[in-house]
Amino acid sequence: MKTIENTFALLSKAIYGVSTKMTTDEFKVRTRNVFHEIHKGQIENSTQMKRKAAEVDFLKIGFSDNFFNDKVYLEAGCGSLAPMGQSLLKLGAKKVYCIDLDESIFEIAPKLLAPYQGRYELQVGDVLDLPFDDDMFDFVGCAGVLHSTGNTFEGVKQLARVTKPGGAIYLSMLGQGGLMEEFMNSVRNRYINDPEFRNLIDNLDSKKLLDGFCWLKEKMESNDDKSGDLVSESLFAELFDQDLVLTIKDRIQAPVYDYTRYDDLIELLASLGFTNFQRVRGEYFEFPNIRRYLAPLYSDFEHPFSQILGGDGMLKVIAVKKAE
Ligand SMILES: C[S@@+](CC[C@H](N)C(=O)[O-])C[C@H]1O[C@@H](n2cnc3c(N)ncnc32)[C@H](O)[C@@H]1O
Known part of the structure; x- marks a missing residue:
């Protein structure tokens, strides 16, 4: 059976050569390191x-523009770039709390959030043990x-615990099933x-992919x-x-990728x-790379193909907590 302990054991075997003793803290550090590097790559990549x-354009997602004023928000797992926090603040949020696993979030996010000084709190926190009171937020993303x-x-x-009665939650995560899983x-x-293989993925970039293709072509010609x-x-x-390379790293390097x-x-x-469950259909993106051939599948997730x-596809769900 796949348990978090099994995953830790496999990871620690790969990293330390022994199959036990990856602590929860080590797991968190590793997770954050992986995403911090990916997020640093993303900021250099305009299409990403x-x-x-x-993905966090809430007006396109279906919220009205007067929904956001004067409300208190949580962006849980804001990463190094806090994209949801930026979007909510731009739309008029009174205050946004952005949290993620460790201090690496202070490297880039404060620069991106600088126009909203005094209206955001960036702090270290774990979504599995949120450092907030019950019913604190009007909107939790x-x-x-x-x-x-x-x-x-x-x-x-x-996340449900910290959402106010009458408030809303927005979650996105990988859906279960399908050959891709x-x-x-x-x-x-x-x-x-x-x-x-790990070394190859860790050092992958678009130039290496092109070099590989040129080598194949040369061999074919000979x-x-x-x-x-x-x-x-x-x-x-x-x-x-390089956009594709960042996606590949995201899917492969993250210590855990569960499906729901x-x-x-x-x-x-x-x-x-x-x-009031609403499944967000997601915008039809024109991917710059080979994922453009998959784009119709992402937005039309009910199609048999x-x-x-992709099984259940990417789950993007909005729901409202019943008022008491
Ligand atoms: C794919 S990134 C997404 C970041 C951000 N939401 C975005 O859209 O750019 C996943 C993020 O989840 C964070 N994360 C993973 N486990 C977490 C946990 N238990 N508590 C808080 N954040 C976590 C990672 O550190 C990483 O920054």
């Missing part, structure tokens, strides 16, 4: 940043975080168990196979760009007093 901003905590449902319970699990196992020319080097560079069934999430939220590949 454009998508990140669109947690995007792309819970699947990396090792205990998605405890995170949901904590099986594929990602096997690649992630390989990353944990094979130092050479064997009189000209079909390598069907894909030009510039087209390959466009399809396998949509129905289980809704059932849990209902048991915690939530209602999407379900075979």
Whole structure:
């Protein structure tokens, strides 16, 4: 059975050569390190940043622009860039609390939040043990975080606890099922168990991908196979760009990536007093790279083809906590 202890044991075997003793603290440090490096890469990458901003564009998600004034918000797992905090503050939030696992969040986020001085609190905190009173926030957002905590449902319970009756919650996490989940699990196992593969992923960049493609083409040509020319080097560079490399690292390097069934999430939220469930369909992004061929599956997650590949898809859910 896959438990958080098993995951720790596998990770510690990979990192320290012994199969026990990765403590919860070490797990948190490792998780944050991985994402901090990825977020530093994202800020240099305009297409990643454009998508990140669109994912927390609450007017497009369906909120009215007078929803935000004078309210208190939580962005749980704000990462190094606090994108949701920035979006909420821009929309008129009275105060936003942004938390994540360690001090690395103080490197970049304060610069990005600087226009909103006095209206935000950036602090270290764990979504599995939130340092806030019950019923404190009008709106609680947690995007792309819970699947990396090792205990998605405890995170949901904590987030529900701090949401005010009548307030709203916005969660996004990976949905269960589909061939991609099986594929990602096997690649992630390989990353944990094979130092050479781990080294390759840790040092991957778009130039290395292009070098690999050029080598293949050369080999094909030396064997009189000209079909390598069907894909030009510039087209390959466009399809396998640095944006894609950051996505690959996100999916493979994060110590834990759990999958949740949509129905289980809704059932849990209902048991915690939530209602008015709305599944956000997500904007149709034009990806700059090969993911453009997957984009229709992301937004049309009910299609049988999407379900075979992606199962429940990316879960993005808004719900309201019943007023007492
Ligand atoms: C994919 S990043 C998303 C960051 C941010 N929400 C965004 O959209 O840019 C996941 C973040 O979750 C954070 N995280 C993972 N486990 C956490 C926990 N138990 N408590 C708080 N944050 C956590 C990681 O440190 C990382 O910054």
